[in-house]
Amino acid sequence: MIEKKEIVEKVIFENQIEKLNPVQERAVKMGILEGESLVVSSPTSSGKTLLAELAGLNVTLNKRKKMVYLCPLVALAREKYEDFKRKYQKYGIKVALSVGNYDSSDPWLSRFHWIVCSNEKFDSLIRHEAPWINEIGVVVADEIHLLDDPNRGPTLEILLTILKEILPRAQILAFSATIQNAEEIGEWLGAKVLKSDFRPVPxxxxxxxxxxxxxxxxxxxxxxxxxxxxxxxxxxxxxxxxxxxxxxxxxxxxxxxxxxxxxxxxxxxxxxxxxxxxxxxxxxxxxxxxxxxxxxxxxxxxxxxxxxxxxxxxxxxxxxxxxxxxxxxxxxxxxxxxxxxxxxxxxxxxxxxxxxxxxxxxxxxxxxxxxxxxxxxxxxxxxxxxxxxxxxxxxxxxxxxxxxxxxxKGELEEISSKISTESALRIHILSLVSNHFLKSETEIFEFFKKTFFGKKYREISVLKEKIEETIFLLESWGFLERKEGKLNATKIGRRISQLYLDPLSANLFIESLKGCQKANEFTLFCLLAKAGELKPSPSLTTKDAFLVEEEILKNEEFFFFQMPDEFDEEYEEFLREAKLATIFSFWIEEKTEGEIMEKLKITPGELHSRVEISDWLLYSILEISKLVPFEQEIKKELKKLRVRLRYGIKEELVPLVSLRGIGRVRARALFDSGFGSISKIKEAKTEDLVRVLKSQTLVKKLKSEL
DNA sequence: GATGGACCCGTCTAGACAGCATGTC
DNA sequence: CTAGACGGGTCCATC
Known part of the structure; x- marks a missing residue:
């Protein structure tokens, strides 16, 4: 057992400050070290992170429980993770980082005391029913004004609602920039409210x-x-x-x-x-x-x-x-x-x-x-x-x-709930049912009454209708099923939820690819580009339109879904989607980023982020294809396409990039020097390979692997 | 005849989370 | 219902 005083001293020491600032002092007085839940609404630099450190130490050292620290951005999560590790590893606190590109739901997280996550990652961990959830003693939600964001707010809102249900005794710390209605959020979370304008520097x-x-x-x-x-x-x-x-x-x-x-x-x-x-x-x-x-x-x-x-x-x-x-x-x-x-x-x-x-x-x-x-x-x-x-x-x-x-002189806006958007309902209802958290329509209604939306507006009759519609849709797509008044996710429904795919996109993929036989790279890219995950589509100039239409014409016979007519309203959006498909096609034809950028005006950063999203979508489609009957040929095509897209390579380089340390450029160099297959590389003389790859160590590693 | 400024007009618009397989914090 | 900066093209003044 560690005294409160000692915890405060440790934190003060590690942060290289002399004493707690007014916000921090008030938090202590309000009972942050007694497990009191708090909503803290104060400026960016007012030292909120330190509050998490106090609560985290208390919970871990005194109660042998975990802290989960939720961040809205991966970059932010990484920063906190490094920071926590640097300060508290020496006290025996094991800190882990869990974000999208970094690790999975493995039980290994259970060995750690403090887990820094992005909001969505933690949502995903819950969907995968991570076994260590009930060891959580304190949940910290940073930048909770994100609740107001139409895209990403609902995930945070659902997440916190779930946590309150499954961990009723856990401490919740919700940090926000200064907002108008911190009290409402406090009421919802059952937390005391600490409002302050304090800044260390005016x-x-x-x-x-x-x-x-x-x-x-x-x-x-x-x-x-x-x-x-x-x-x-x-x-x-x-x-x-x-x-x-x-x-x-x-x-x-x-x-x-x-x-x-x-x-x-x-x-x-x-x-x-x-x-x-x-x-x-x-x-x-x-x-x-x-x-x-x-x-x-x-x-x-x-x-x-x-x-x-x-x-x-x-x-x-x-x-x-x-x-x-x-x-x-x-x-x-x-x-x-x-x-x-x-x-x-x-x-x-x-x-x-x-x-x-x-x-x-x-x-x-x-x-x-x-x-x-x-x-x-x-x-x-x-x-x-x-x-x-x-x-x-x-x-x-x-x-x-x-x-x-x-x-x-004006007032700050209120934070409101964005949970009633169609996409939010679609995604979260499927997820809530699929992990057996909710089992019937009534339970779903009850759950939504406990969200911030439900608390703020005191009733959910507006939502009710939308929820019913959503359930109907999910049923008709075959993702949910009803048995004796109980709702259940189908096998595919559950998988879609775990893949973190919007059910709308999943249904689009399934319906378009079922029975499809004649697709090619371009038309498959066009299908991907229709998914919400890749929206907004790139903008289209008149010059682009010409180029893109040419590309469409070239691939006309491979379209496996209905193209809108030139005079249809959707035609322009279709062209924009086809533009993304064109960009991807150029990418896998090994055109340089400069060339692609010049021709189609896309920035390198944007190209890479789109490629990454598409990689995830293609993986998801392949996973779905294990549960739905797609043509064997299409599956093969998709698999190949995934590799080609990720590396930006022509078909002939596909085998080569499976070697570690070999990507787009090196694979091309090897191929052009006559080492176009794994077996040829195996037979090749070391010095020849070194000449091509310009690296002794790389070749050594390559040879030892083969 | 080359250069450059004023003006007109069409164009175009912010950001960034998630899966998984690796080997390891 | 609601904007505004940029950049390319054009025209014209100036040297």
Whole structure:
């Protein structure tokens, strides 16, 4: 048994602080170390993670129970995992990371005390009925305002509802950015509510207009004349020897602004910095075998101390960029919202240049206050800055007033439930029934009454109808069945739920492929592209349309599902799907990323993420095919296609990439040098292989494996 | 005749979770 | 019902 005092001391020591901050102190007083559940609503940098550490130590050391720490982003989960391990491994705490690309539901997780997960991964672990669930003593849900997200909120909501049911005695810590209705969430979770505005470094918010930056209740900067608006803000920041992040509405804007600013920022660099940046710039340019235009552009900007940051950037480049910013080499980042939620990139000043964002069907409208707050969130680095700044840019006088009343004096939005969307109901009802958690329609209704939706609106009659419809659909697709008033998942239904596939997509695949005999690569890609998992489809320019239609025509005879007519409403969406199929086709024809990007305007980062999703979809289809009668030929085709897509290779290289350490480029090199099969490689002389692969160690490994 | 700025008009729009097989935190 | 920045093309002034 470890005293409360001792736990607090350990945590204080490991975090290298002198004492608990006001938020943390209140949490302790409210009983975080007595197993009290809490909803904590406070700013980004207010030290919420430390609360998890307190509860985790208490639960593990005193009760021999586990902590599960739920994160909305894999990057965030990784960060927490590294952090926890570094601090608490020495006290005997075993920390594990469990996210999509990292491991599976194996019982091995039961050996660990603290398990850091993404929300969806934990949902999946429950679907696989992980045996250690009942050893959980505390569940921490980070960034719980994600509940409001139409795509990903429902998973978190269902997850927490389930946890409350199966672990009624577990402690729940729900962390949120400052939100309007933390009390409602507290009521739902049966938790006390801790609201605070505390920040370790004060944040001043303001508006920039007419050559000035006015910080509310603080000071005013006069910007130099003769420079563009963004340039003058940058100059003002750099003269103070600080860094800043611009938030813009589109990727294209981030790239354009970064290039524009690089001309100015360059003059502020010191000799040493230029050297360092040159190295990073080269690394960025050479991330891919053949750099794409975007890679070159980013490299150019980095050289001058500026980067643009959005989801089209490759993963490795992101890492390089983040490190360089943390070191202070990069002076300015121009970013989309990609940076607002993600990782911990402390800076001095955040400038929201585009407070409006385009929403399809809505035009361009103001961002939610919460989102802007997130962008401001990390401004002001403890130990470096005495304060931080969050600045909105106004385009005219009217906007000055609007921004002021909306963002600076206005109220935060409420968090609401998004659980009533069709896709959420589809996915979660199937999952809840398939793991035997709910066994009848009545039980489903009862369950939904206990969700945040049910608690917030006090009744679910609106939902009831939708739930009935959903059950009907799942039944008609053969994923659920009814026996004596009880609901049950069919074998295939259960598998679909475990594969984490949207039942709608699963049904699409099954119906399209059942009895199909004549598909080819392109048309199979077209089918994949119809799935919601790959939406939104890439956008289509008039030039693309021409190219894509050509491709469709070429493969016309291999279409195994109905193509919409040119005059149909769905035709344009079909073309966009076919565009993705075209991109994939080029990819497996071994066209370079640069070529694909140039022809069809897709960023390298986007290509890779689509490939990854498709790999998962193809795997899932193959798994489904074990339970439904597909033609043998189609199965073979799918299997081959999966390998080709993952590596981006022609058919002839398929056998070669099964060797470890051999991917797209090396396989091509081997093939072109006459080593086109495993047996030929076996027979080949070592020195010949070394000549082709340019690596002694690789060849040695290869030979020893064969 | 080349260069470059002003202006018009069409185009296009953020992000990122999950399976599994590996060998290991 | 609702936007706005970019970039390519065009025209025209200037040297």
């Amino acid at each position: 944040l001043y918010k303001g508006i920039s207009f007419d050559g000035k930056i006015k910080l509310f209740g603080f000071k005013e900067y006069k910007l130099s004349e003769g420079l563009g608006l963004e340039e003058s803000i940058v100059e003002n920041t750099l003269l103070m020897k600080k860094q800043l992040i611009f938030f813009l509405s589109s990727r294209r804007n981030t790239e354009a602004l970064a290039e524009k600013l690089s001309k100015l920022v360059f003059h502020f660099l010191e000799e040493k910095e230029i050297e360092g940046l040159k190295k990073i710039s080269q690394a960025i340019e050479n991330t891919l075998e053949i750099p794409t235009e975007q890679c070159k552009k980013l490299a150019r900007c980095v050289e001058k101390g500026v980067v643009f940051y959005h989801s089209g950037i490759l993963f490795d480049q992101r890492i390089l960029v983040e490190e360089a910013y943390k070191k202070g080499l990069i002076k300015v980042i121009t970013s989309t919202t990609a940076l607002a939620y993600g990782l911990n990139l402390p800076n001095f000043r955040a400038v929201v240049r585009d407070a409006k964002r385009y929403y399809p069907g809505l035009g361009s409208i103001y961002l939610p206050v919460l989102e802007v707050e997130q962008m401001f969130g990390r401004s002001g680095r403890p130990k470096y800055d005495d304060w931080g700044e969050g600045i909105l840019v106004a385009k005219n006088e009217k906007e000055v007033e609007e921004l002021e009343s909306y963002y600076l």
